[in-house]
Structure formats: structure tokens, C-alpha cells
Amino acid sequence: MSKASEFKNGCLQELPLQLGVFPFGIAYGILGIEVGLTSIQTFLLSIIIFAGVSQIVFTQLFSIFTPNFMIVGTIGVVNLRHVLYGISLSRYLKELSLKWRIILSYLITDEAFAISYKRFSEEKKTKYMHFHLLGSGITLWTSWQISTLVGIFIGPSIPESLNLEYVIPLSFIAIVVVSINTKIKLLVFILSALFSIILKDLPWNLWIITSALMSIIIGLLIDKFRKGY
Amino acid sequence: MIWPVIFLSGILTYATRFLPLSKIMPKNLPKFVQEGLQYVSIAVLTPIIINSILISDNDFIISENNPKIYAALAAITVALISKSILITLIVGLSVLWIFEFIIK
Numbered sequence: 001m002s003k004a005s006e007f008k009n010g011c012l013q014e015l016p017l018q019l020g021v022f023p024f025g026i027a028y029g030i031l032g033i034e035v036g037l038t039s040i041q042t043f044l045l046s047i048i049i050f051a052g053v054s055q056i057v058f059t060q061l062f063s064i065f066t067p068n069f070m071i072v073g074t075i076g077v078v079n080l081r082h083v084l085y086g087i088s089l090s091r092y093l094k095e096l097s098l099k100w101r102i103i104l105s106y107l108i109t110d111e112a113f114a115i116s117y118k119r120f121s122e123e124k125k126t127k128y129m130h131f132h133l134l135g136s137g138i139t140l141w142t143s144w145q146i147s148t149l150v151g152i153f154i155g156p157s158i159p160e161s162l163n164l165e166y167v168i169p170l171s172f173i174a175i176v177v178v179s180i181n182t183k184i185k186l187l188v189f190i191l192s193a194l195f196s197i198i199l200k201d202l203p204w205n206l207w208i209i210t211s212a213l214m215s216i217i218i219g220l221l222i223d224k225f226r227k228g229y
Numbered sequence: 230m231i232w233p234v235i236f237l238s239g240i241l242t243y244a245t246r247f248l249p250l251s252k253i254m255p256k257n258l259p260k261f262v263q264e265g266l267q268y269v270s271i272a273v274l275t276p277i278i279i280n281s282i283l284i285s286d287n288d289f290i291i292s293e294n295n296p297k298i299y300a301a302l303a304a305i306t307v308a309l310i311s312k313s314i315l316i317t318l319i320v321g322l323s324v325l326w327i328f329e330f331i332i333k
Contacts, residue, residue: 020314041231048239053274058238060277068234075238078273079245084266086249087258093250105247163325166297169281170304170321172274177308179270188268189275196276200284208280212272219272220265 003128010116010135017111018143020171021052025144027167028055029151030158034165035063039152046148050141051109054078056168057208066205074209085113089133092120096130104130107137110175184223191215296328 001009025046032042037059045055054075061071085108093104116133158164180186195211202210248254282297283289291298304321311317 020318023318037231041235045235048235049242051242053270054238054242056277057273058235060280062231071234072237072241076241076245077269079242080266081269081273082242082245083249084263084269086246087263087266090249090256094252101250102247105250106243108246161329163322163329166281166300166322166325167318169278169297169301170318171314172278173301173304173321174308174314174317176271176274176278177305178312185268185271189271192272192275193279196279197283197289200280200289208273208276211276212269215272215275216265216268219268220261223264224261 001126001128003131006126006128006131007135009119010132010137011139012135013115013119014112014136014139017115018139020174021111021140021143022147023164023167024052024171025147026151026154027165028052028059029148029153030155031056031059031151031165031168032148033152033155035059037062042152043145043148046145049075050106050144051079051082052144053110053172061205061208064205070204070206070209074205077209077212081110082108085110085117088117089113089120092125093130093133100130104133104137107133107141109137109140112136112140184219187222188215188219191218294332296325296332299328300325 028046029042032045032055033039037045045058049055049058057074057078058071061074066074086105089108093101096104112133115136119132120129176189180189192211192215195214196207199207199210201207278301282301283291283295300321303324304317307320308317
């Protein structure tokens, strides 16, 4: 397949996912302004970080006054899932030039990964298949920036009673529920929920990072015990 | 000073995306690391969900008057059945609005 058709396929296959991404971006824009970031800061977070979950964590921690190193540290943990995506993608992208790998890395998100990894692993490998990820990535990037702007500018005129920010936990519920496909993951979910309730009053908003790490470690120990590796 | 935090978070986020595609990282990470990475999304998103549903003004609101609980339960059910973010959003928000309307 040619560069153009790979690129086009990436764009087109990514488009339907924007139905979920767009409301999320709007909700993020609204939230950013609500917690006291400026319009510029809210928008540039979408450019500089360009990762929905990390940006939500950023705004949440920013709103409840967290030490800076804790914000950065928590975002670091949140981002670890990118490493998993990168490892899966590296099999298909490792031979590309440094320039390509630098550009494509920026575009790795949950949604672009989902679409392009499916293409890489299920369809025929071709010389220009990285253009598929370029297409899905740019599509997501564009809709993320536009929806952020929409949230920033229409946010103040939407009645608060509509609770549009609630789109964020609802999206997370959908993501978590769909990704629980083993007993261990169900256990990690329950542990993480319990820890976050028990640990809510830890100083510095340590509860996100602590609940996450403890549930992962316990999940791993139990998995190791069961499988014996 | 918020800008250094924004840039540091950005650099860190980019690093987690670029490192696996760089030649620096070993090809095969230990098995438990790979396994652990699969839990990250669930482990991180769950506390945020709990926080947004149950906590308001730094206090737990676990009562029949918290419409967010009903919306979350509906969302979990719909997500299990439909596996679709969009449908989950629509049902979750609708339930939230209906209960807000009934309770208030």
C-alpha cells in the first residue's frame, strides 16, 4: 500500500473513536478553567503533555494543592502504560529513522495505539505502514486540540448543573470495565478502589500514586504465586 | 510557578513514549515488569473514579442522595454490556441528570 493510502486508512479508522474523545476533551477544557488554570495553560497542556489521563491528573492535583514533585511523580506513574504500547509497537517501528521515531512517539496515545497496533499486527507488513500511525495520531491530535479549545471557550457558558465534567469519570469507568479481562485485573481494580478510600487522607495527595502502586504490587505477587515464575 | 511543572510533566510523558522506541531500552523487559505494566491503567484510573464519585469538598458522600453513585452504577452495567465509551457516556450522564432532577 502507498504512503497516502496507509495514512488515509489511519485517519478514517481513528475517526469513529473521536465520538468518545471529543466529549472528554471538552470536559478537560472545562475542568482546566474551573480549577484555575489560564486558557493558555489549559490549551498548552494539551500540546505539551498530549495525554488525556495525565492532563486530568494534573488538573485534579493542581486543584487540591499538591507539591510540584508529587504532581510530576504521579504523572510519571500514570504514563507507564505508554511503555507497554511502545514495547508492542517497537517490533514494527524500530527500523525507522530517528526522525520518524521522534515524531511517532509524540503521537502514541491509547486511541491511536489501539487502532494502529491492530493494523500492524493483523494486516500485511508493508514498507510504509508507519504512515498508518501518523494518520491515526494526527487525527486524534487534531480532535484533542479542537475539543480542548471548545471546552475552554464554551465551558463558562454551560450551566454547572449539567455536570459535564462527569464525562471524565464515566469515560474512565468504560476504559477500566472493558480492560478487566482476567481475575488478577479484577483484583487490582478492587484493591485500588479500597486503597483509595482508606488512604484518602494521606498528605500531598499521595493516595493516587500509593493506591496504584500497592494494588499493582499485590496483583503481581499474587500472579507470581499462582503461576510460579 | 506552574510552567516548570507543566514542562517537566511533558518531558516525562514524552520519555515514556520515546524510550521503548529508542535503542537504549533492552528489547525484552523482565516478565513481571511487562505483567505489571498491564495493570497500570486500572490501578491509576480507579482512584480517580472513586474520587470523582464519592468525594466532594474533601469528604465522602456515600448516601442515597448522591446521584453520582447511581450514574456510576449505570455506567458500569452499560460498559459491561456495550463495551462502548460513547454509550456509557450517554447513559451515565442521562442517569445523572434524571437523579439530580428527582433528588432536587
